[in-house]
Amino acid sequence: MSRRPWLTVFVKEARENLRDRRTVTSALLLGPLMFPAILVVMLTAIGGRIASDLEKTLKLPVVGAEHAPNLVTWLRQQSVEIQPGPADPKQAVMKKDAEVVLVIPPGYGEDWRAGRPATVELHYDRTHDRAQTTLRRVRSLLEGYGATIGALRLTVRGVDPAVARTLAIEERDAAGVDPLLAMLVAFFPYGLIFAAFFGGMYLAIDSTSGERERMTLEPLLLNPVPRAQLVLGKLAATVAFSTVSLTLCVAAMSFGLTLVPEMPNGVQLSLPPLKALQILLIALPVVLLASASQMLIASFTRSYREAQTYVQFFQIIPIVPTLVQMLSPVEATPATLLTPVLSQSVLISLVGKGRPLELAQVAMSWGATLAVGMLFAAAVVWFYRREKIL
């Protein structure tokens, strides 16, 4: 028995398009690798910036240094460059003349000697992003000084300093690290969807409006093969290219993140293989949606160029859910899970945050996306059955 007709069409379309440099480049390089490459480059750059903030000499304007000579000496020993304080600390931080100003009030010495908590003031502007690293460093230095002296006082009185430490807190701040970083992470789902759309684009166009333009459509339709089989073969080839592109994208993302040096502030983005596989499975139904919708659009157009224009324009639409999600976080409700593309975006960010996935959620996303994809595919078959196809 010979091959099923759709398989013959699939093999021919795949073989023919593998010989086309543009199709191969978009399916294997441009589509899947563009977003991971941008991500890796940007992350490395952000990491470098944070590192240089941390390593540069900490300059600290101090008002009233004479009230606490020991503290100031200790700070100098920690390589802090002590600068004379401004006349008006509040104005100085508001005008961003200084990132952080330390003010030591006159009562410091008296409190210190009496064993009471001695007050020091830190002036800073919470909305000044770049001051945050400096603030954290100053605060941790001051806390370190306070803890050291406190421990010494207890030791002098014959008490184990560990008694006074009821909690040992280690901070791991993951959220709101850097607005740029947050944006990159938010674009992650779109990067995958882009790869799925871009991977099969040229094949979808080539096998539909390209076929008509090259005058091969009429001879093709003269074969004793149901038109649904022809459409199925072409769709399968587009889906295959799209799947390869999507898989490469996830793999490149997973591998690319291992190349990014760990952020000096302890933040490390990573996509271990298991998570990558989860994300791939979540995104997979998009390939059918992308392929079938591109074929439908390309079928209606008269020429390759026209098809390319419309298909590329259409490709922008899936970015909408991503933008919506950036403006206000979308929850995983039945309504969002039944919306193709948005549901993938929501589920992928859940995986990204390390939340557990419910099978029902994934099933809803899969079901709705595949249903819409099949609707598009059915529309292509309908289109090919019309007399007007030529």
Added chain:
Amino acid sequence: MIELESLAKSFGAVRAVQDVSFRAEDGRITGLLGPNGAGKTTTLRMLYTLLRPDRGRIAIDGVDALARPEEARRRLAVLPDSRGLYKRLTARENIEYFGRLHGLDEAALRERTDRLVRELELGDVEHRHAEGFSQGQRVKTAIARALVHAPQNLLLDEPTNGLDVMATRAMRALLRRLRGEGRCIVFSSHIMQEVASLCDVIVVVAHGRVVARGSPDEIRAQAGESNLEDAFVKVIGTGEGLLA
């Protein structure tokens, strides 16, 4: 054998084919002659089941083409007006693709393709990508592709269109050879000389209707003209469009 009865087809208000009936026998070349726009291509497209007639009946070797279009297409080799090739496939791959879609198994496919490559002298382009083929090489490949499943009936829409003298001669020789094998051949043309030199039976079509039918001699007699060209002009009613 191909039989048509009272075919009619309209596109909106345009009545492309109004009433076309004829029968094309095995071992004969039947020519569909008519000026441009007479309804030849529409008639052929209905014959090869790409268009569905509004009315009428088509039988290919006795198979009702309207009821069983796929079965009818298995018995047809068609060289349609659009005869593009897949440019990134070789001539052989182009031929084999259609053979597989016709359901040939690999052994039969290899044997048929080898034979067509030999008969149509496609040896030097067999393994070359179709990009850059000459017009003659393109048409020969398209014919090989149409014949790959060895059907009994051939439909050709203006087969010599755009061919140079040598390629045209080769095409005529091929059609005569296929007639010698007992096949039923129908081709359309607007070139009187071509139809006159090749055809056993001529069907003259004008304004969507058959206006004359028979051997060249019969058509001359029918029109009462001793010159075939004058006879054509007379049955069509005008000389317009017959100039090649």
